[in-house]
Amino acid sequence: MSKFSRRMLITGSIGVTAGASGLAVAASLARRYGLIPPDAAGIYGPGETLTYAAQRILTQHSTAREFPRSKISAKPFANEVAPLGDVFKRFQEGGFADWRLAVDGLVARPASFSVAEIKRFPSGSQITHLACEEGWSYIAEWIGAPLSHILDAVGTLPQARYVVYRSIEKYWWDSIDMADALHPQTLVTYGMNGGELPVGFGGPLRLRVPRQLGYKNVKYITRLTITDSLKQFGKGLGSSSPEGGYAWYAGI
Amino acid sequence: MTMFRVSAVRAAGRGARAQPSASLRKLVLFRKMSSQAWVAGSDSVIRAETVPSRHSALVRITHWITTLCFLALLVTGIEILISHPRFYWGETGNVLTVPLFTIPIPASRATVPTGYGYVMPDQNGWSRYLHFQAAWAVVLTGLLYAIYILLAGHLWKNLIPARADLSWRALSELVAGHLRLRRPGAEEAWSYNVLQRLTYLLVIFVLFPLITWTGLAMSPAIASAFPTAVTALGGQQSARTIHFFVTILLMLFLLIHVAMVWRAGFGTRMRAMITGRMGKETEAS
Numbered sequence: 001m002s003k004f005s006r007r008m009l010i011t012g013s014i015g016v017t018a019g020a021s022g023l024a025v026a027a028s029l030a031r032r033y034g035l036i037p038p039d040a041a042g043i044y045g046p047g048e049t050l051t052y053a054a055q056r057i058l059t060q061h062s063t064a065r066e067f068p069r070s071k072i073s074a075k076p077f078a079n080e081v082a083p084l085g086d087v088f089k090r091f092q093e094g095g096f097a098d099w100r101l102a103v104d105g106l107v108a109r110p111a112s113f114s115v116a117e118i119k120r121f122p123s124g125s126q127i128t129h130l131a132c133e134e135g136w137s138y139i140a141e142w143i144g145a146p147l148s149h150i151l152d153a154v155g156t157l158p159q160a161r162y163v164v165y166r167s168i169e170k171y172w173w174d175s176i177d178m179a180d181a182l183h184p185q186t187l188v189t190y191g192m193n194g195g196e197l198p199v200g201f202g203g204p205l206r207l208r209v210p211r212q213l214g215y216k217n218v219k220y221i222t223r224l225t226i227t228d229s230l231k232q233f234g235k236g237l238g239s240s241s242p243e244g245g246y247a248w249y250a251g252i
Numbered sequence: 253m254t255m256f257r258v259s260a261v262r263a264a265g266r267g268a269r270a271q272p273s274a275s276l277r278k279l280v281l282f283r284k285m286s287s288q289a290w291v292a293g294s295d296s297v298i299r300a301e302t303v304p305s306r307h308s309a310l311v312r313i314t315h316w317i318t319t320l321c322f323l324a325l326l327v328t329g330i331e332i333l334i335s336h337p338r339f340y341w342g343e344t345g346n347v348l349t350v351p352l353f354t355i356p357i358p359a360s361r362a363t364v365p366t367g368y369g370y371v372m373p374d375q376n377g378w379s380r381y382l383h384f385q386a387a388w389a390v391v392l393t394g395l396l397y398a399i400y401i402l403l404a405g406h407l408w409k410n411l412i413p414a415r416a417d418l419s420w421r422a423l424s425e426l427v428a429g430h431l432r433l434r435r436p437g438a439e440e441a442w443s444y445n446v447l448q449r450l451t452y453l454l455v456i457f458v459l460f461p462l463i464t465w466t467g468l469a470m471s472p473a474i475a476s477a478f479p480t481a482v483t484a485l486g487g488q489q490s491a492r493t494i495h496f497f498v499t500i501l502l503m504l505f506l507l508i509h510v511a512m513v514w515r516a517g518f519g520t521r522m523r524a525m526i527t528g529r530m531g532k533e534t535e536a537s
Contacts, residue, residue, distance in 0.1 A: 044378075047385025055473045062477035067343075075348035080363055129343060131472055133376060134361060135336035135492060136346035211473045245377025251473030252384060 034161060034177065038230045038238030039248040052249045056179060059251065064185055064210035067127045072193060073138035076130075078200030081169060081219060088168050088220065096204040101188065105164075105226035108155030115204050118188055121145035121153070126185055132214040133250065140201075142208045143191030147224075148182045156226050164225040164233055165207050167218050174218050174239035175230055175248075176209055185210050188221070213250035215241060305528035306442065311406070312525055314397040321390035322506065324382055329499060331379035334372050335360045339496060343487035352493060391464055398456075410444060411453055417446040436516050441530060455505055459498055466495040 030036050035053035039045075084092075091099050096115050104110040124146045131137040147163070163181040166173040180186055189208040190197050197203035202219030209216045230238045238248040307315070337355035338345070345351065347364055358368035360375065401407040416422065426447055436445075444452065465481065468474045469491035475482045485491045513521045524530050 042381075044381035044385050047381065047388050050388045051384055055471075059473045059477040062473070064472065064476045065479045065482070071343065073344050073346075073349075075346070077346035077348050077363075129472065129475070129488065131470070131488060132336075133380065135332070136338070137344045137488060138346055139344050211476045213472060245381075247377075247381055247384075252468075252471035 037247075037249045038175075038236065039242035044247075048247055048249065051252055055249075055251045056177075059211065060179055062211070063183075064126070064128045067129070067139050069127065069141070071139050072127060072141060076138040076140050076193075076201070077136060078198070079132060079214065082171070084169075084199075084220075091168075091204075092199065099204050099222075101205055101221060102223045103150060103154045103226075104223070106157040106160045106228060107151075107226055108157065109153075111154050113150070115190060118145050118150075118205065119190060121149045123191075124184070124187055125191070126187070126208075126210065128185070128208075128210040130210070130214055130217065133246070141191075141193050142187055142189045142210075143194075143197075144187030144189035144205075144208060146184060147186045147188055147207070148184065150188060150224070151181065151226070154226075159228045160226045161228045162226075162230055162238070164227055164230070165218055165221050166223045166225075168220040168222050171240055172218055173234070174207075174216055174241065175227075175233070176212075176216070180209055180211065183209075183211070211251055215246065216250045306524035306530050307528055308404070308406070309528065310397070310400050310404075312528060314393050314400075315525055317393045318390055318397075321386040321393070322502070324386035325390065326499070326503065328379035328383040328386070331360075331375040332383060333496070334358075335374065335376050336364055337366065338364065339493045340489035341486065341493060342489055345489045387464075387467060394456075394460060394464075401456075411449050411456075413446040413449045417449075422446065433515065441516070441520065441524070451505065455502070459502055459505070463495060463498040463502065466491045466498065470495070 027036075030049065030053055035049070035056055037048050037052040040049045040052075099115050100112045101115075101118060102110075102112045122145070123143055125141060125143040127139060127141045129137055129139050151160075151163070160178060162175045162177055164173065164175040176186070185208075187208045189202065189206045190204060192198065192201055192203075197206060202217070205221050206219045207217060207221050225233075227233070230236060234240060235243050237243060241250070242248050333355065334357065337357050337359055338347070338351040339353055339355075340349065341352050354366075357366065358370045358372050359366050360372040362371050401411065423446065426445060430447065466485060469482045469485055470488055475488065482488055482491060485494060520530060
C-alpha cells in the first residue's frame with residue numbers, strides 16, 4: 001500500500017511551489033523597499049528581517065510615547081561605558097568647547113559643527129522612555145537638534161539610505177535608516193531634564209533614537225556619515241552591535 | 253478485519269491495565285463491533301486498511317514546531333532575564349529604583365547588585381536574536397493552528413467541552429480521579445477530558461495571546477505605534493513582569509502536560525503525536 005496518494009502528492013507539490021514562489025516574491029519586494037536589515041545574512045536573518053520589515057511597515061510614521069514632566073524618573077541610570085580616554089578628558093576640561101561633530105558622505109556641503117553651533121539649530125525636546133536591552137529603563141527629558149535639520153543644512157543627497165554615527169569610543173558606532181534619521185524625535189542631544197547632558201548620559205552629544213533600545217543611542221558622537229550602503233563600514237553589518245552579537249535593528 | 257481485532261484487544265489491554273475486568277471486556281467488545289461495522293461499511297480494501305488518525309497532520313506538525321519554539325524561547329528568555337534579574341511595576345525601573353521583587357541569582361552585568369560576587373557570562377546577543385526568531389515561528393504557527401481549528405471543526409469537536417461535562421459533579425469526579433493519579437482508560441486516549449479541554453483552551457486563547465502581547469508591549473517601536481497596548485498593561489515594566497509570570501504558567505503547563513502524558517502511557521501518546529497512530533496496527537498487518 002502506498003502511503004502517499006496521488007492527491008497528497010499533487011496538493012503537496014502545489015503547496016511547496018506556491019510557498020517557494022511566495023517567499024521569492026516577498027524577498028524581492030523586501031529588497032526593493034529596503035526592508036532587509038544589514039545583519040540579515042546569518043541564521044537569525046529570517047527573524048531579523050521579519051521584525052525589521054514588519055516594524056518598518058507598522059511604525060514608519062509613529063512617534064514614541066511622550067510623557068508629562070511628572071513622569072520624569074527621579075533616578076535615571078547612566079549605564080557604564082568603556083573607560084573614557086585622555087583625549088576625552090582633555091575635551092571635558094575645556095568644557096567641550098573644542099568638541100566637533102563632522103558630517104560627511106552623501107551630502108552637498110560636508111561640515112563640522114561645534115556643540116555651540118549644534119545648539120543654534122531650532123531645538124527639539126521630548127520626554128521619552130529609554131529602555132536597555134537588559135530590561136531596565138527610565139524616563140527623561142531630552143533636548144537637542146533634530147537630526148533632520150542637520151541633514152537639511154548639509155544638503156543630504158537623494159540616494160542617501162543610512163546615517164552612520166561614530167563615537168569617541170572607537171568600538172561603538174552604529175547606523176539608522178532614513179526613516180529613523182528623518183524622524184522628528186531623532187535628536188542630536190545636548191541637554192537632559194532641563195540642564196546640560198551629563199557625561200554619564202552621553203554628554204556633550206548623544207544621538208537619541210527613541211523608537212529603538214538604549215544601545216542605538218550612541219554616546220559622545222563625533223561624526224555622521226550619510227551613505228547608500230553599509231558594506232564599507234566595519235564588517236558591513238551596519239554597526240558594531242552585530243559584530244558583538246547584538247542585532248542592528250533594536251526596535252524590539 | 254483480523255488486524256483490527258488484534259489491535260483493539262492490544263490497545264484495550266495496554267490502556268486499561270488499572271480498569272476492572274468488566275469494563276475491559278465491554279471495551280473490547282465495543283472496539284470489535286465498531287471496527288467490524290466500519291470495515292463492513294467500507295467498499296475498498298484500502299479504506300479498510302486505513303487506520304483513523306488520533307491527531308491530524310497539521311496538529312502534529314504545529315505541536316512539534318511549538319514545542320521546539322517554546323524550548324528555544326524558554327532558554328533564551330532565561331538568558332535575557334539573567335542580565336537583569338529584577339522586576340518592576342509601571343513604566344520604568346532600574347538598579348536605582350525599588351524593585352517589585354528580584355530573582356536571587358547572579359546577573360550577567362556587573363551594574364546589577366545581586367549580592368553575589370560573581371558576574372555571569374553575557375549571552376544576551378544571540379539570546380535576543382533567537383528569542384525573536386522563535387517568537388515569529390511560534391506566532392505564525394499559532395495563527396496557522398488557530399485558523400485550522402476554527403475551520404476544521406477541531407475547536408468545537410475536540411476542545412470546547414460538552415455542557416454535560418461542565419457540571420460540578422462531573423468535574424469533581426474527574427478532579428478526584430486526577431488527584432488519586434488514576435491512570436486513564438483506553439477510551440480516554442481518543443478524546444480529551446474536560447480538564448484537558450479547559451487547560452488547552454486556557455493555553456491557546458489566554459496564555460499564548462497574553463505572552464505575545466506582553467512581549468510586543470516591551471518593544472519601543474510597537475509602543476510608539478500602539479501606545480494603548482502598553483498603557484492597558486500598566487506600562488512597559490509591568491508588561492515585562494506579566495511576561496515573566498505567564499512564562500511561569502506556561503512552564504507549569506509544560507511540566508504537568510509531560511507528567512500526564514507519562515502517566516497515561518508515554519509510548520502510545522508520543523506515537524500518536526508523532527505518527528498520528530495510536531497502536532501498532534500497521535505492524536500487525
